[in-house]
Amino acid sequence: MKITVVGCFGAYPPPNGATSGYLLEDHETKVLLDCGSGVIANLQNYICLAELDAVVFSHYHRDHCADLECMQYAAMLDMLLEKRQSPLVMWGNADTGSAFSLDYEGYCIGMTYTEYMSFAIGELRFTAQANEHDIPSFSLRVENAAGSCVVYSGDTGYYDRFCDFAAGADWLICECSLYSDQKRLMKGHLCATEAGQIAAKANVGNLLLTHLPHYGDRETLVKEAGSIYPGHIALARPGMVLTLP
Numbered sequence: 398m399k400i401t402v403v404g405c406f407g408a409y410p411p412p413n414g415a416t417s418g419y420l421l422e423d424h425e426t427k428v429l430l431d432c433g434s435g436v437i438a439n440l441q442n443y444i445c446l447a448e449l450d451a452v453v454f455s456h457y458h459r460d461h462c463a464d465l466e467c468m469q470y471a472a473m474l475d476m477l478l479e480k481r482q483s484p485l486v487m488w489g490n491a492d493t494g495s496a497f498s499l500d501y502e503g504y505c506i507g508m509t510y511t512e513y514m515s516f517a518i519g520e521l522r523f524t525a526q527a528n529e530h531d532i533p534s535f536s537l538r539v540e541n542a543a544g545s546c547v548v549y550s551g552d553t554g555y556y557d558r559f560c561d562f563a564a565g566a567d568w569l570i571c572e573c574s575l576y577s578d579q580k581r582l583m584k585g586h587l588c589a590t591e592a593g594q595i596a597a598k599a600n601v602g603n604l605l606l607t608h609l610p611h612y613g614d615r616e617t618l619v620k621e622a623g624s625i626y627p628g629h630i631a632l633a634r635p636g637m638v639l640t641l642p
């Protein structure tokens with residue numbers, strides 16, 4: 398399994414960058430986790446949009462789904478131009494409201510997951526767990542046929558059950574919106590120390606800090622998480638590739 402960081406910023410994209418978006422590739426399967434602002438533009442540095450099998454959304458804050466409808470237009474054009482053979486599948490929780498639909502005119506097929514329901518995209522198996530956030534937000538556990546596992550936090554505040562959900566993952570892709578001295582600045586998000594705490598309790602193989610702040614010295618986040626978690630910690634950057642068996 399190969400994971401490419403397409404975008405790694407919280408809230409809004411930096412110049413020429415993107416908010417949340419992670420490309421998972423496992424043999425022929427290509428899945429995008431979240432499709433935030435700027436993700437479509439940057440994703441095309443790595444694959445053609447017509448190659449994408451599915452998009453899985455953690456939740457519908459716009460830094461995770463702002464490009465959703467543009468992705469639907471891309472699927473439509475690629476099908477009309479016969480670049481895409483089958484509709485793009487869009488998986489998300491049921492909380493879309495009336496603002497948009499995961500379904501689009503037969504070009505995108507919307508699918509709804511619920512907590513702990515297991516679903517497959519190609520050979521990848523997904524499970525979701527409800528997070529602590531101000532709207533329904535889910536962390537996602539992804540496993541391939543070789544038994545490799547990555548857990549993506551989506552957006553969440555600290556909760557103990559997340560450590561159980563992430564247990565033993567090869568990589569934990571964990572939101573880290575805040576420096577540790579900002580712990581109470583925003584509810585429903587993690588500071589670096591909390592990300593380290595989760596990684597340590599879950600005994601994950603590696604920790605990737607993401608959903609990063611736009612300000613400050615981000616290397617400090619690694620030091621703060623590393624004060625709790627003794628394993629390998631990386632700071633997400635666009636284009637970064639993680640390789641799992």
Ligand SMILES: [Zn+2]
Pocket residue numbers: 407408458460461552608
């Ligand atoms: Zn977010």
Ligand SMILES: [Zn+2]
Pocket residue numbers: 456458530534552
């Ligand atoms: Zn959010």
